[in-house]
Amino acid sequence: MRPITAIGFDADDTLWQNEQYYRLTERHFQKLLGDFGDGADISARLLEAEKRNLGYYGFGIKGFTLSMIETAIEVTDGNVPSRTIGEILDIGRELLRHPVEALPHVEETLRSLNGHYLLVLITKGDLFDQERKLAQSGLGDFFDAVEIVSDKTATTYRRIFQKLADGPERxxxxxxxxxxxxxxxxxxxxxxxxxxxxLTWVLEHVDAPTEAPRFRKIENLGELQRVLTEVMAV
Amino acid sequence: MRPITAIGFDADDTLWQNEQYYRLTERHFQKLLGDFGDGADISARLLEAEKRNLGYYGFGIKGFTLSMIETAIEVTDGNVPSRTIGEILDIGRELLRHPVEALPHVEETLRSLNGHYLLVLITKGDLFDQERKLAQSGLGDFFDAVEIVSDKTATTYRRIFQKLADGPERxxxxxxxxxxxxxxxxxxxxxxxxxxxxLTWVLEHVDAPTEAPRFRKIENLGELQRVLTEVMAV
Incomplete structure (x- = not known):
């Protein structure tokens, strides 16, 4: 019995750049509000708004844009010009059409694994936006299934790998x-x-489970085949 | 061979009320901008913004909120007070937590079909919001699968019924x-x-395909069993 039959891949910042576009948008946002506070303070207020709104908006650019607008009202004590709100809408829409470029070694790795393992893209964020990025990446054909989910918990992975493959253990x-x-x-x-x-969003930071026997760390996707060879030989 | 083995159900305004909450929010929005135009004109401008933004935001409440903000800037020629923008954010968040109540005959119909057909919920809109509504409706256990999609085309239905059931024809x-x-x-x-x-959103209006042999119309979900009995006897 093959120890592994399915591989799930995250999308943003695993297959293609994402966070860098958020950072550029955030710097633009800081500049728009430059008269009302320094950049670091504005970003801290924005992060507070994002956390507060996560239960309403979930993950994704539309919720990020709404949180930027809320923050702009807050940091200006209600004196933000509506022109600035219009510009925030614009930079939110620009973020929604940022270019999608596969990270190094992604395409060749997916191509070589395709057909040998069930490949599943598992990502969170706005459904509509994630579908656009997958289409533009040109990587869609390498995947046997795409799961766009509202959050990623142990239950999420158990459900997906049970439904599509031979269970989470494999x-x-x-x-x-x-x-x-x-x-x-x-x-x-x-x-x-x-x-x-x-670049990884601060709300995604936790300690690495370095003691877990099933934890591995690689520098880029080009090293995935080596890990698979090792694991498959166990 | 049973002619039908799977049934897909839309969610908003098929299983539970939805559009009525959008309409209430829109009336609230009209009132917020009452000094800058009459209600009908404001709604027409909002609909224009929604259409224009569909390619960016897709369907759902977050995009609707962003379009309300854009419309507020427009109809006030950039003079909307930021307090009003804050109130638009508030009514958008209220819409995101509207109560979810099953429409008449929905629960009993799903209960009686469960186990006899593969039941699939097929809905578009914000992933996060649709998951919340399904959880709150208490109807989740009746469904064998849930598909939250960015748009509903013939390809969408072909793909879903091929993947989960015995193809679209059945x-x-x-x-x-x-x-x-x-x-x-x-x-x-x-x-x-x-x-x-x-109540059905104006962008969802087209003519009924009354000539199509596989088209049926019922008054409420309580009549679905009758249609199934008829079709299954063909």
Missing amino acids: AMMVGNSLKSDIVPAIAAGSWGVYVPHA | AMMVGNSLKSDIVPAIAAGSWGVYVPHA
Whole structure:
């Protein structure tokens, strides 16, 4: 029996750049409000708004835009010009059409695994936006299934790998977020392969489960085949 | 061979009230801008913004809120007070927590069909919001699968009924939107059962395909069993 038959991949900052576009938008947002406070303070207020709104908006750019608008009202004590609100709407829409470019080694890795493992894209965020990015990435054909979910917990991984594959124990999850991709996948009984990205949203930070026997860390997706060879030989 | 083995159900205004909460929010929005135009004009401008933004935001409350903010800036020629923008954010969040109440005959119908057909909830809108409503409705256990999609086309129905059931020809779709639920399902080769709702969003209006042999119309979900009995006897 093959120890692993399915591999799940996170999308944002695992397959393509994402966070860097959020950071650029946030810097633009800081500048728009430059008269009302320094950048670090504005970003801190924005993060507070995002946390507060997570239970309403979930993850994604539309909720981020709404939180920017709320923050603009707050930091200006209600004196934000409506022109600035209009500009926030504009930078939110720009973020919704940022270019999608596969990270190094992604395409060749997916191509070589395709047909040998069941490949599942597992991502959270706005449904509509994630579908756009997958279409533009040109990577869609490598995946046997796409799961866009509202949150990533152990239950999420258990459900997906049970439904589509041979259960979580024979599955591996690959991603750049310890909190969303690795820790819950390992809790579900799967392997978790951590591919760090230089930029990761602060709300995704947790400690690496370095003691877990099914935890691995690689530098880029080009090293995934090596991990698979090792694990498959166990 | 049973002619039908799977039934898809739309959610908003088919299983529970939805549009009425949008209408209430829109009336509230009209009042907030009462100094800058009459209600009908404000709603017309809002609809224009929604259409224009559909390609960016898709369907759902977060995009609706962003379009309300944009419209507020527009109809006031950039003079909307930021207090009003804050109130628009508030009514958008209120809409995101509107109560979820099953429409008449929904629960008993789903209960009686459960186990006899593969039941699939097929809905569009914000992923996070649709999951909340399904959880609050208490109807989740009646469904074998839930598909939250960004748009509903013939391809959508073909893909879903192929993947989960015995193909579109042996499936039936039930919903209140001719444009999203009925016409594309029939185009995919499925049966389409139209359950009109008094309130349906203007962008969902198209003519009923009354000539199509697989089109049926019922007054409420309590009549679905009768249609099934008729179709199953063919």
